[in-house]
Amino acid sequence: MRTANEIGKLVIVGVGLIGGSFALALKGAKAVREVLGVGRTGANIRRAVKLGVIDAAGALDAATLGDADLVLVATPVGQMASVFHALAPLVGANTVVTDAGSTKQDVIAVARRALGAALPRFVPAHPIAGTEKSGAEAAIAGLYRGRKVVLTPLAETQKSAVELVRSAWRQCGADVVELPPERHDAILAAVSHLPHVLAYALVHQVATHPSAEQQFGFAAGGFRDFTRIASSHPEMWRDICLANREALIGELDRYAGELADVRSMLERGDAAALERLFSQARAARERWLKGETGSA
Amino acid sequence: MRTANEIGKLVIVGVGLIGGSFALALKGAKAVREVLGVGRTGANIRRAVKLGVIDAAGALDAATLGDADLVLVATPVGQMASVFHALAPLVGANTVVTDAGSTKQDVIAVARRALGAALPRFVPAHPIAGTEKSGAEAAIAGLYRGRKVVLTPLAETQKSAVELVRSAWRQCGADVVELPPERHDAILAAVSHLPHVLAYALVHQVATHPSAEQQFGFAAGGFRDFTRIASSHPEMWRDICLANREALIGELDRYAGELADVRSMLERGDAAALERLFSQARAARERWLKGETGSA
Numbered sequence: 001m002r003t004a005n006e007i008g009k010l011v012i013v014g015v016g017l018i019g020g021s022f023a024l025a026l027k028g029a030k031a032v033r034e035v036l037g038v039g040r041t042g043a044n045i046r047r048a049v050k051l052g053v054i055d056a057a058g059a060l061d062a063a064t065l066g067d068a069d070l071v072l073v074a075t076p077v078g079q080m081a082s083v084f085h086a087l088a089p090l091v092g093a094n095t096v097v098t099d100a101g102s103t104k105q106d107v108i109a110v111a112r113r114a115l116g117a118a119l120p121r122f123v124p125a126h127p128i129a130g131t132e133k134s135g136a137e138a139a140i141a142g143l144y145r146g147r148k149v150v151l152t153p154l155a156e157t158q159k160s161a162v163e164l165v166r167s168a169w170r171q172c173g174a175d176v177v178e179l180p181p182e183r184h185d186a187i188l189a190a191v192s193h194l195p196h197v198l199a200y201a202l203v204h205q206v207a208t209h210p211s212a213e214q215q216f217g218f219a220a221g222g223f224r225d226f227t228r229i230a231s232s233h234p235e236m237w238r239d240i241c242l243a244n245r246e247a248l249i250g251e252l253d254r255y256a257g258e259l260a261d262v263r264s265m266l267e268r269g270d271a272a273a274l275e276r277l278f279s280q281a282r283a284a285r286e287r288w289l290k291g292e293t294g295s296a
Numbered sequence: 297m298r299t300a301n302e303i304g305k306l307v308i309v310g311v312g313l314i315g316g317s318f319a320l321a322l323k324g325a326k327a328v329r330e331v332l333g334v335g336r337t338g339a340n341i342r343r344a345v346k347l348g349v350i351d352a353a354g355a356l357d358a359a360t361l362g363d364a365d366l367v368l369v370a371t372p373v374g375q376m377a378s379v380f381h382a383l384a385p386l387v388g389a390n391t392v393v394t395d396a397g398s399t400k401q402d403v404i405a406v407a408r409r410a411l412g413a414a415l416p417r418f419v420p421a422h423p424i425a426g427t428e429k430s431g432a433e434a435a436i437a438g439l440y441r442g443r444k445v446v447l448t449p450l451a452e453t454q455k456s457a458v459e460l461v462r463s464a465w466r467q468c469g470a471d472v473v474e475l476p477p478e479r480h481d482a483i484l485a486a487v488s489h490l491p492h493v494l495a496y497a498l499v500h501q502v503a504t505h506p507s508a509e510q511q512f513g514f515a516a517g518g519f520r521d522f523t524r525i526a527s528s529h530p531e532m533w534r535d536i537c538l539a540n541r542e543a544l545i546g547e548l549d550r551y552a553g554e555l556a557d558v559r560s561m562l563e564r565g566d567a568a569a570l571e572r573l574f575s576q577a578r579a580a581r582e583r584w585l586k587g588e589t590g591s592a
Contacts, residue, residue: 078567128516148514183510190502191515195522198494200577201554205547206486207580214479216584218444219487220424222525226491229518230581234574238567245562251501252559256552258497263548266541271374271534278530281496284503285526288512 007032007168011058011071013083015039015048017130018100019074020139023053025172028141036064037136048136065090070164074100078239080107084114091118096161098123102188102236104152104181106243123165124152126184127174128192132231145173152181189247194255196237197248199230303328303464307354307367309379311335313426314396315370316349316435321468323348324437332360333432344432361386366460370396374535376403380410387414392457394419398484398532400448400477402539419461420448422480423470424488428527441469448477485543490551492533493544495526 010026012019015037026032036058039045045057058064065071065087073083080101091097097118101107104124111122129147131138149169153162166176179187206215241248265273306322308315311333322328332354335341341353354360361367361383369379376397387393393414397403400420407418425443427434445465449458462472475483502511537544561569 128514131517147516150514187507187511187514190505190511191519195498195519197555197558198498199522200574201551201558202491202494203577203581204573205550205554207576209486211483211486212580215483215486216580218424218446218483219584220443221427222528223487223491224585225521225524226495227581228521230574230577231585232518232574232578234571234578237574238571241562241570242565242567245565249559249562252555252562254501255497256555258501259493259548259552262493262497263545266537266545266548269538269541271538274537275530275534277500278496278526278528278533280503281499281526282528282530284508284512285499285523288515289520289527 007069007164009033009068009070010035011038011064011068012036012054013038013060013071013073013087014075014079015045015054015136015139016074017134017136017138017143018127019072020048020053020136021129021141021143022072022074022100022127022168022172024139024141025144026168027052029171031168031171036068038064044136048139051136051139053136053139060086060090062090065095066092068092068095070168071095071097072100073097076233076236076239077101077103077107077243078235081110081114084111088114088116088118091121094121096121096123096164098125098165100125100127101243102126102192102240103243104150104184108152108154108181119154120156120158121161122154123157123161124154124181125165125169126150126152126188127169128188129174130232132228134233134236142173144169147174149174149176150184151176151178152184153178185244186247189244189251193240193244193248194251196229196232197241197252198255199227200237203227203230303365303460305329305364305366306331307334307360307364308332308350309334309356309367309369309383310371310375311341311344311350311432311435312370313430313432313434313439314423315368316344316347316432317425317437317439318368318370318396318423318464318468319349320435320437321440322464325467327464327467332364334360340432344435347432347435349432349435356382356386358386361391362388364388364391366464367391367393368396369393372529372532372535373397373399373403373539374531377406377410380407384410384412384414387417390417392417392419392460394421394461396421396423397539398422398488398536399539400446400480404448404450404477415450416452416454417457418450419453419457420450420477421461421465422446422448422484423465423468424484425470426528428524430529430532438469440465443470445470445472446480447472447474448480449474481540482543485540485547489536489540489544490547492525492528493537493548494551495523496533499523499526 023035035054037054127149319331331350333350423445
């Protein structure tokens with residue numbers, strides 16, 4: 001007598017910030033009966049149980065997966081191929097599989113190769129939320145409240161599977177939208193993957209400078225906020241950048257063009273052009289903060 | 297019977313976030329008797345009086361400046377030449393002049409040309425504090441608490457003038473240090489001016505993209521924090537970038553090299569190199585946040 005809104009057994013593969021917060025949010029909404037967690041390290045899974053993020057440890061085996069209603073794969077993107085291969089022969093005939101990867105075309109390609117008969121019950125998804133923190137202890141029930149979750153279903157994805165995943169994210173408080181996977185990846189390259197690379201590169205530049213110590217000594221609040229995302233999980237971001245590297249290289253090249261323009265304004269002392277660029281950027285950001293479009 | 301710690305009459309030229317917060321902090325410390333404010337627009341000065349940031353409106357005239365103990369010039373760097381020229385013949389024989397400019401070599405060059413006999417009582421200074429907000433209504437008494445203020449005195453600067461300015465900033469709760477002006481400018485180019493340019497350029501890139509509206513629609517917390525400094529005052533940052541353009545161009549060129557390295561790692565799919573760079577950056581930032589040196 002299960003409706004699409006009810007999840008009996010949820011399995012989280014990768015109980016970190018993203019997977020853990022999904023579990024906590026569904027528990028908080030009383031939208032799930034039982035949550036098992038599967039992880040690479042026993043220590044993290046034990047911590048997740050102790051923190052009440054999951055109810056018990058599971059494994060990539062038939063006992064855990066055979067009667068699961070929903071499996072969320074929330075590992076770094078680079079591990080999804082092996083997780084999907086392991087899952088495919090073990091999940092039940094009604095088990096819906098979804099992911100939380102920050103890139104979608106590559107996850108879909110992996111799923112097509114690995115999931116076999118389970119593919120129509122796979123719903124590619126990306127919750128656009130997170131902090132620079134990682135691990136089960138960073139998980140919070142409210143992480144997804146008011147945030148966007150993008151679903152990028154395939155032509156063959158079952159409608160009922162999409163509805164189950166959509167309903168779960170809605171019960172986490174998220175705003176669920178659908179996009180073609182290539183649109184998703186292009187947009188995220190510009191507003192998420194590029195800024196992460198830029199922040200990592202700036203901290204790297206300062207850290208490897210002969211005067212690094214002195215430079216850090218005078219870095220203040222602007223530097224702190226600009227570089228917050230450079231405290232993000234290096235392995236996760238390595239995978240994201242490689243998975244979406246074509247779009248990311250495109251955005252990096254556009255950005256190199258922006259910087260070359262600024263350099264030329266500085267070289268020729270073009271005060272008006274600099275002020276125009278800075279003013280346009282500030283105005284666009286202010287519109288964005290107010291919830292209007294930021295387009296110039 | 298005035299000691300170096302007491303300011304009778306303080307004049308703030310440019311009553312915005314920086315000048316206004318200096319006034320509020322000294323008032324809060326009961327370290328000043330009277331604060332006059334001088335501004336380009338009557339409206340901002342009236343607001344500053346109403347908010348209690350300053351006691352009354354002044355002007356660049358003998359009545360305001362002739363018996364001032366301390367004059368803080370807290371205008372955008374580009375206005376300092378005209379302000380110094382106006383001040384020079386009007387300040388009293390004991391009036392100490394200081395500034396709050398984010399660049400020091402150019403302010404010193406301007407001061408040398410404009411201040412005449414008042415030059416030995418000029419103390420170049422830069423409080424490394426601020427927010428992306430501007431105007432007298434953004435001023436807060438605690439802005440400088442625990443923050444660094446850099447003094448870059450000249451060979452001819454009177455010791456007593458330096459002591460007055462140092463004491464005033466200390467009473468604002470700041471940590472006062474001295475640096476040669478060219479060191480100051482090189483360091484700030486790397487940890488402040490470059491990040492501001494990078495943030496402005498990223499917002500500009502998104503705002504001018506054909507899909508700007510959709511891109512902003514999916515921008516989240518990482519983008520918000522990364523670009524916070526792109527809401528900074530465009531005119532002020534135009535002046536800073538031009539004033540320190542040699543050092544800034546040097547840092548921009550180093551940064552272009554960092555991005556070219558990342559691009560090449562992406563091109564050749566070098567997962568190990570990407571993860572190493574990201575990990576080094578994260579580790580350096582974490583050390584910096586803990587108050588250790590962040591050098592790699």
